[in-house]
Amino acid sequence: MTSAPTSPLTDPWPKSPVLQTAYRARAAAVDLAPLPRALKDDALLAMADALEVRTKEIVEANATDVERAREAGTSEAIVDRLTLTPERVRAIASDVRDVVALPDPVGEVVRGSTLPNGIDLRQVRVPLGVVGIIYEARPNVTVDAAALCLKSGNAVLLRGSSSAYHSNSALVKVLRDAVGGAGLPADAIQLVPGESRESVRELMRARGLVDVLIPRGGASLIRTVVEESTVPVIETGTGNCHVYVDAQADLDMAVDILVNSKAQRPSVCNAAETLLVHQDIAAEFLPRALEALAAAGVTVHADERVQALAEAEGTKATVVPAAMEDWETEYLSYDIAAAVVDSLEAAVNHIGLWSSGHTEAIVTTSQAAARRFTQLVDSTTVAVNASTRFTDGSQFGFGAEIGISTQKLHARGPMGLPELTSTKYIVTGDGHTR
Amino acid sequence: MTSAPTSPLTDPWPKSPVLQTAYRARAAAVDLAPLPRALKDDALLAMADALEVRTKEIVEANATDVERAREAGTSEAIVDRLTLTPERVRAIASDVRDVVALPDPVGEVVRGSTLPNGIDLRQVRVPLGVVGIIYEARPNVTVDAAALCLKSGNAVLLRGSSSAYHSNSALVKVLRDAVGGAGLPADAIQLVPGESRESVRELMRARGLVDVLIPRGGASLIRTVVEESTVPVIETGTGNCHVYVDAQADLDMAVDILVNSKAQRPSVCNAAETLLVHQDIAAEFLPRALEALAAAGVTVHADERVQALAEAEGTKATVVPAAMEDWETEYLSYDIAAAVVDSLEAAVNHIGLWSSGHTEAIVTTSQAAARRFTQLVDSTTVAVNASTRFTDGSQFGFGAEIGISTQKLHARGPMGLPELTSTKYIVTGDGHTR
Numbered sequence: 084m085t086s087a088p089t090s091p092l093t094d095p096w097p098k099s100p101v102l103q104t105a106y107r108a109r110a111a112a113v114d115l116a117p118l119p120r121a122l123k124d125d126a127l128l129a130m131a132d133a134l135e136v137r138t139k140e141i142v143e144a145n146a147t148d149v150e151r152a153r154e155a156g157t158s159e160a161i162v163d164r165l166t167l168t169p170e171r172v173r174a175i176a177s178d179v180r181d182v183v184a185l186p187d188p189v190g191e192v193v194r195g196s197t198l199p200n201g202i203d204l205r206q207v208r209v210p211l212g213v214v215g216i217i218y219e220a221r222p223n224v225t226v227d228a229a230a231l232c233l234k235s236g237n238a239v240l241l242r243g244s245s246s247a248y249h250s251n252s253a254l255v256k257v258l259r260d261a262v263g264g265a266g267l268p269a270d271a272i273q274l275v276p277g278e279s280r281e282s283v284r285e286l287m288r289a290r291g292l293v294d295v296l297i298p299r300g301g302a303s304l305i306r307t308v309v310e311e312s313t314v315p316v317i318e319t320g321t322g323n324c325h326v327y328v329d330a331q332a333d334l335d336m337a338v339d340i341l342v343n344s345k346a347q348r349p350s351v352c353n354a355a356e357t358l359l360v361h362q363d364i365a366a367e368f369l370p371r372a373l374e375a376l377a378a379a380g381v382t383v384h385a386d387e388r389v390q391a392l393a394e395a396e397g398t399k400a401t402v403v404p405a406a407m408e409d410w411e412t413e414y415l416s417y418d419i420a421a422a423v424v425d426s427l428e429a430a431v432n433h434i435g436l437w438s439s440g441h442t443e444a445i446v447t448t449s450q451a452a453a454r455r456f457t458q459l460v461d462s463t464t465v466a467v468n469a470s471t472r473f474t475d476g477s478q479f480g481f482g483a484e485i486g487i488s489t490q491k492l493h494a495r496g497p498m499g500l501p502e503l504t505s506t507k508y509i510v511t512g513d514g515h516t517r
Numbered sequence: 518m519t520s521a522p523t524s525p526l527t528d529p530w531p532k533s534p535v536l537q538t539a540y541r542a543r544a545a546a547v548d549l550a551p552l553p554r555a556l557k558d559d560a561l562l563a564m565a566d567a568l569e570v571r572t573k574e575i576v577e578a579n580a581t582d583v584e585r586a587r588e589a590g591t592s593e594a595i596v597d598r599l600t601l602t603p604e605r606v607r608a609i610a611s612d613v614r615d616v617v618a619l620p621d622p623v624g625e626v627v628r629g630s631t632l633p634n635g636i637d638l639r640q641v642r643v644p645l646g647v648v649g650i651i652y653e654a655r656p657n658v659t660v661d662a663a664a665l666c667l668k669s670g671n672a673v674l675l676r677g678s679s680s681a682y683h684s685n686s687a688l689v690k691v692l693r694d695a696v697g698g699a700g701l702p703a704d705a706i707q708l709v710p711g712e713s714r715e716s717v718r719e720l721m722r723a724r725g726l727v728d729v730l731i732p733r734g735g736a737s738l739i740r741t742v743v744e745e746s747t748v749p750v751i752e753t754g755t756g757n758c759h760v761y762v763d764a765q766a767d768l769d770m771a772v773d774i775l776v777n778s779k780a781q782r783p784s785v786c787n788a789a790e791t792l793l794v795h796q797d798i799a800a801e802f803l804p805r806a807l808e809a810l811a812a813a814g815v816t817v818h819a820d821e822r823v824q825a826l827a828e829a830e831g832t833k834a835t836v837v838p839a840a841m842e843d844w845e846t847e848y849l850s851y852d853i854a855a856a857v858v859d860s861l862e863a864a865v866n867h868i869g870l871w872s873s874g875h876t877e878a879i880v881t882t883s884q885a886a887a888r889r890f891t892q893l894v895d896s897t898t899v900a901v902n903a904s905t906r907f908t909d910g911s912q913f914g915f916g917a918e919i920g921i922s923t924q925k926l927h928a929r930g931p932m933g934l935p936e937l938t939s940t941k942y943i944v945t946g947d948g949h950t951r
Contacts, residue, residue, distance in 0.1 A: 113869065117892045198914055202903055209895065211925050290743070294925050309724070313744055315926045336948035343950035435547065457943050458551040461643065469636055469946030478951075479942070480632055491645050491728050491939035492749045493927040505925035508913070509891050512903030514770035516777035517912075 100276040101285040105292040108213045108238040111268035115236045116210050118267070120187035123234055126265035130230065131179040133261035134254075138172045144253035145222065152220075152246055165220045165247055175226045178483075182230045185482045188501045189236045203511040208504040210236030212294040215275075215286055216485075217242045217308060219300035222250040229258050229272045231485050235503035238271045240293065242286060245278040287312035294505075295493075299486050302413070317494060319486035322352030322441035323413045324471040327430040327456070328372075329447035330363040336468060337368060337446040338375045344444060344471040346379040350415050352487060353442050353474040357410065358383075358421040359430045365392060365423045373400035381417045384409040388423035410437040427452055431459045438462060440489050442474040463489060463496035534710040535719040539726040542647045542672040545702035549670045550644050552701070554621035557668055560699035564664065565613040567695035568688075572606045578687035579656065586654075586680055599654045599681055609660045612917075616664040619916045622935040623670045637945040642938040644670030646728040649709075649720055650919075651676045651742060653734035656684040663692050663706045665919050669937035672705045674727065676720060679712040721746035728939075729927075733920050736847070751927060753920035756786030756875035757847045758905040761864040761890070762806075763881035764797040770902060771802060771880040772809045778878060778905040780813040784849050786921060787876050787908040791844065792817075792855040793864045799826060799857045807834035815851045818843040822857035844871040861886055865893045872896060874923050876908040897923060897930035 097103055115123075134141070145167040152162050194206040214237045216228045225241055232239035243251045255274045263269035275286055287296065290313040297317045298308040309316050326344050328337045344355035360368055369392045376383055377400035384405040385393060393402045409420040410433070424430045434443050444466035445456040453467045464474040474497060476484025481499030488494040494502040531537055549557075568575070579601040586596050628640040648671045650662045659675055666673035677685040689708045697703035709720055721730065724747040731751045732742040743750050760778050762771045778789035794802055803826045810817055811834035818839040819827060827836040843854040844867070858864045868877050878900035879890040887901045898908040908931060910918025915933030922928040928936040 113895075116895060196914065198912070202907060204913060206930075212895075310747055315749070315924065317926075333948065339948060339950050347951055453945075461547075461550060461646070462941065464942040464944055466944040467946065469944050469949040470951055472951045473636060473944050473946075473949065474942070478632070479638060480630065490749065492751075495939050496640075496942050505929050507896065508898040508908070508930050510898055510900040510903050510907050511887075512901065512907075514767065514773060515903040515907065516773050517781055517904055517906045 099285055101282050102289060102292070104240060104273050104275055105213065105286070105289045107270040108240055108273055109292055111270035112210065112212045112236075112238040114268050115233070115238060115271055116189075116212075118236065120189075122265075122267065123187065123236070124183045126262050126267045127179055127183045127230055127233060129261040129265040130226075130233075130258050131176040131183075133257045134172055134176040134179070134226065137257045138169050141172055141250070141253045141257065142167055142169060145250040147249040148247050157246070161220060165222065165250070167222055167250060171223070175223050178223075178227060179230045182234050182483055185234065185500055187234065188504045191501070193506055200515060201512070202515050205509045205511075206506050207509060208501065209507050211503060211505050213238045213240060213292060214503065215240040215242065215293045215296040215314065217283060217286070217296060217298045217300070217304065218244070219304065220244040220247045222247050222254060224299060225251045225254045226258065227483070228485060229255075231483055231500060231503060233262070233267075233271060235500050237503055238273075240273055240275050240286065242275040242283060248278060284311065287314060290314050297486055317486070317488050317498070318490040319488055320352045321413055321439045321489055322354065322487075323357065323411060323437065323439040324353060324355045324441050325357045325359055325430075325434050325438060325443040326355045326471065327359040327424075327427075327434075327443065327445045328361060328364060328368055329427060329445055329449060329452045329456075330361040331449045331452065332364060332368070332446045333448055334364075334368055334371060338371055340444060340446050340468070340470050341372055342375050342379050345376065345381055345419050346417065347470070347472055349417055351472075352413075353471050354415070355444070355471045356412065356414050356419060357437070358419055359424050359433055360389075360421070361427065361430070362388070362423050362425055365389075369393070369423075370396040370398050373398040373402065376400055376419065379417070381419055384418060384420045386422040389421045392423075413439065427455060428459075431456065434460055434462070441487070442466060442471040444469060444471050463487065533719055535716050536723060536726070538674060538707050538709055539647065539720070539723045541704040542674055542707055543726055545704035546644065546646045546670075546672040548702050549667070549672060549705055550623075550646075552670065554623075556699075556701065557621065557670070558617045560696050560701045561613055561617045561664055561667060563695040563699040564660075564667075564692050565610040565617075567691045568606055568610040568613070568660065571691045572603050575606055575684070575687045575691065576601055576603060579684040581683040582681050591680070595654060599656065599684070601656055601684060605657070609657050612657075612661060613664045616668050616917055619668065619934055621668065622938045625935070627940055634949060635946070636949055639943045639945075640940050641943060642935065643941050645937060645939050647672045647674060647726065648937065649674040649676065649727045649730040649748065651717060651720070651730060651732045651734070651738065652678070653738065654678040654681045656681050656688060658733060659685045659688045660692065661917070662919060663689075665917055665934060665937060667696070667701075667705055669934050671937055672707075674707055674709050674720065676709040676717060682712060718745065721748060724748050731920055751920070751922050751932070752924040753922055754786045755847055755873045755923055756788065756921075757791065757845060757871065757873040758787060758789045758875050759791045759793055759864075759868050759872060759877040760789045760905065761793040761858075761861075761868075761877065761879045762795060762798060762802055763861060763879055763883060763886045763890075764795040765883045765886065766798060766802070766880045767882055768798075768802055768805060772805055774878060774880050774902070774904050775806055776809050776813050779810065779815055779853050780851065781904070781906055783851055785906075786847075787905050788849070789878070789905045790846065790848050790853060791871070792853055793858050793867055794823075794855070795861070795864070796822075796857050796859055799823075803827070803857075804830040804832050807832040807836065810834055810853065813851070815853055818852060818854045820856040823855045826857075847873065861889060862893075865890065868894055868896070875921070876900060876905040878903065878905050897921065
C-alpha cells in the first residue's frame with residue numbers, strides 16, 4: 084500500500100541492454116510528445132549543422148565499415164550503398180533541413196464536432212511514442228528515420244545492419260549530441276545495442292515499450308519481423324508490380340510506361356515485374372514492347388502466348404519461358420514476366436493471385452476500363468496511364484517517406500509524417516454526465 | 518509454365534475447416550469490395566427482416582444455450598447477457614436498420630490533389646477485406662459485427678463463445694440466407710467452425726487470408742490474441758479509467774462526474790476505476806466524495822492520505838486500504854481506488870504508470886490545468902469536465918461501434934465504420950513517366 088507507487092516499467096530496471104534502451108526511449112517519448120514544432124525544428128537544424136561540422140569523423144567511421152565489407156567480398160553495389168563521402172553527408176544534412184520545412188503533424192485536428200448534448204469532441208494527432216526501425220546497410224536511413232521520428236514527436240530505436248555498425252554509431256553520436264545540445268532528450272535517438280540476432284528478437288518482443296516496428300529491407304527480413312514480433316509491425320516494401328495494357332491503348336504511351344516502370348530503376352520496390360497484355364492488342368503491341376524491352380536490356384520471362392508471338396515476329400528481345408515462380412518474383416533486376424490475358428477481368432484475377440499489393444498500372448484509352456480496373460484492383464496504388472514508379476512519398480508530395488506500407492492496417496502506401504502518428508479524442512463538457 | 522496460373526490460395530484446397538472458411542471469406546470479400554452502397558443496404562434490410570420473421574427459431578436455439586449454461590452453474594448475470602427474447606431479437610434487428618442509415622465509408626476520398634507534374638492523386642477508402650471477430654457470450658455481437666462488416670464491404674469470420682454456439686449458429690444461418698437472397702455472397706458472413714481452442718489458434722495464424730482480428734472480451738482473451746496472432750490485431754476494451762479532481766474544481770460537478778463515471782454502469786470499460794485528488798482540495802472534496810460514493814454503494818480502496826481523511830471525518834463510506842495491485846485493477850464493479858496526489862503532474866505520472874490508456878477525466882475550473890492535462894495524458898480519450906462514460910461510438914455520433922481500440926496503430930478509441938476500412942491511392946496521368 085502506497086500513495087507513490089513505483090513504476091511497473093522501471094522496477095525492476097531490466098538487465099537487458101536492449102530493454103534498457105527501450106525504457107530510456109519511452110521516457111524520452113513522454114518528454115517529446117507535448118513539445119511545440121519550433122523546439123523540434125531547432126533540434127533538427129542542430130542535427131543538420133552537426134552532420135556538416137563533424138563530417139570527418141563520420142566518413143572515417145564509415146571507412147572502417149567499407150574496408151570490412153570489401154574484405155568480406157561484398158558486392159560493389161552494396162559497398163556503394165554503404166559508402167559515405169563528404170558530399171553524401173552534405174546531402175543527408177540537406178534532407179534533414181527539408182524535414183524542418185514540413186508541417187508538424189502533431190496537434191492536427193483530424194475530426195471535430197459539437198455533439199447533440201453540447202460536448203465538444205475533437206480528434207487530434209499525437210505521436211505514436213517509440214518507433215523501432217530495423218533496416219539494412221544504408222547509413223542514410225539512420226538519419227532519415229531519426230529526423231522523421233523527431234519531427235513527429237517520436238523516440239526512435241535504430242537497428243541497422245551490423246555491416247554499417249561504425250557508420251551508424253558515429254551518425255547517432257553526432258545526432259544525439261545535437262539533440263541534447265538543443266535541450267531535447269538525447270535518448271529520443273538511440274541505436275539498439277548488440278550486433279546479434281538476439282538483440283533484434285528482444286526488440287520484437289518489447290510490446291508495451293515499443294509502439295511500432297517498421298522493417299525496411301529484403302523480403303526475408305520483413306517476413307521474420309512480421310512472424311516473430313509481438314510489437315505491432317508495419318510491413319513495407321515488397322513490390323511485385325504489374326503493368327496491364329488494355330485492349331484499347333495508345334501503344335506509344337504503353338511502351339513508354341512499360342519501359343519506364345521496368346527499367347528506369349529496376350532495383351526499387353515500385354519497379355514493374357510483370358507485363359499483362361490483353362489478347363486483342365497482343366499481336367500489335369508485343370513486338371514493339373519486346374523490342375523496346377530488349378533495347379533497355381530487359382530479359383522477358385514469357386508465357387506460351389507471348390513466346391509464340393515473339394517467335395512469329397522474330398523480335399530481338401531476350402525471351403525465355405516463364406516458370407510458375409516467375410509470376411510471384413520480385414526480380415529487382417532487368418527481368419520481367421509477361422503474359423497475354425483474355426480480358427481485363429483476367430488481368431485483375433492474375434494480379435489478385437500473384438501481386439504483393441504494391442502498385443499496378445493500366446494503360447488504356449477506355450474510361451470504362453480505367454474505372455473498372457481501379458475499382459477491382461486492391462493494391463496500395465493503382466495507376467492509370469502513369470508509370471508504377473510514381474508510388475513514392477516525395478513524388479506524392481509528402482516531402483519525406485519512412486517507407487511504403489504494403490499492409491492494410493494503419494497506413495497503406497507511402498508513409499509520410501502523419502503516418503508516424505496516432506490520435507486521441509478530447510472531450511470537453513461543462514460537467515456532463517450520462 | 519502457364520498463362521492461367523492456379524492460385525497459391527486455393528491450390529491445394531486446405532484440409533482445415535477453419536482455413537476453408539477463411540478462403541471462402543476471402544473470395545466473398547473480393548466480390549463485396551466494389552459493391553455500391555444500395556446493394557449492401559438492401560442486404561442489410563433483408564437481414565433485419567429475416568431476424569424478425571425467423572425470431573422463433575433463433576429464440577429456440579438460444580434456449581438450448583441458456584439451458585446448458587444454467588446446468589453448468591453459470592451466474593445469472595452471464596445467463597442474462599446470453600438470453601435472447603423476441604423483444605431482444607427485435608431490438609437487434611432495429612440496430613441493423615440503424616446501420617443501413619449510416620453513410621458508406623467505402624469510396625470516401627480521404628486526400629486528393631494534383632501533383633506538380635499534372636498527375637491527379639486521390640486516396641480513397643476501401644474495405645479491409647476479411648475481418649475476424651473473437652468474442653464472448655453475447656449473441657448480439659454476432660449480428661452487430663456482421664452488419665458493420667457488410668456495410669463497410671468486409672467479409673466477417675465470427676468466433677463466438679462456445680456457450681453461445683446454438684444461438685450464434687441460428688443467427689448466422691438467418692443472416693446468410695438473407696444475404697444470399699439479396700444476391701450477395703453468403704460467405705461474407707461465416708461462423709468459424711469448431712469449439713476448440715485449436716480453431717482459434719488457426720484463425721490467429723491465418724495471416725494473408727485474414728486482414729485483421731478484433732478480440733472483444735476479457736483481458737485474458739485479448740492478451741492471448743495479441744501474443745499469439747500473426748494476423749494484425751486491434752486491441753480493444755481494457756479500461757482502467759481515472760478521474761482527477763484538480764486543485765481548482767467545482768465540487769458539485771466533481772462529485773457528479775465521479776459518481777457517474779464510477780457507478781452509472783460499473784461493468785463497462787469506460788467506467789472509472791481510480792480517483793485522484795489534488796492535495797489542496799482533498800480535505801474539502803474527499804468527505805463529500807466518499808459520502809456520495811457510499812450512497813452509490815461503492816467501496817473505496819484508499820491510499821494512506823485518503824484513509825486518514827476518511828477517518829478524521831468519520832464518513833460513512835466503505836473505505837479499505839489499497840494494495841499495489843489496486844492501481845492497475847479494472848474492477849468492473851462497485852469498487853474504486855483513490856489516492857491524493859501532490860500536483861497535476863503527479864496525477865499525470867500516476868496515470869502514465871498505471872492506466873490502460875482508455876479514458877481519463879479532469880475536473881477543473883482552470884483553463885491552464887485543462888490544457889496541460891489534455892496535452893500530457895496519452896490515452897484514447899481525455900475528458901475535461903465530463904464523465905468517462907462518454908467514450909463510446911454512439912455517444913461520439915459514429916452511429917455504431919465495433920469496439921474501442923486501446924492501441925495506437927490504425928484506430929484509437931471508439932471504432933466506427935471508417936475504422937473498418939483501409940485506403941488505396943489512385944494515380945491518374947496522361948502517359949506520365951519519370
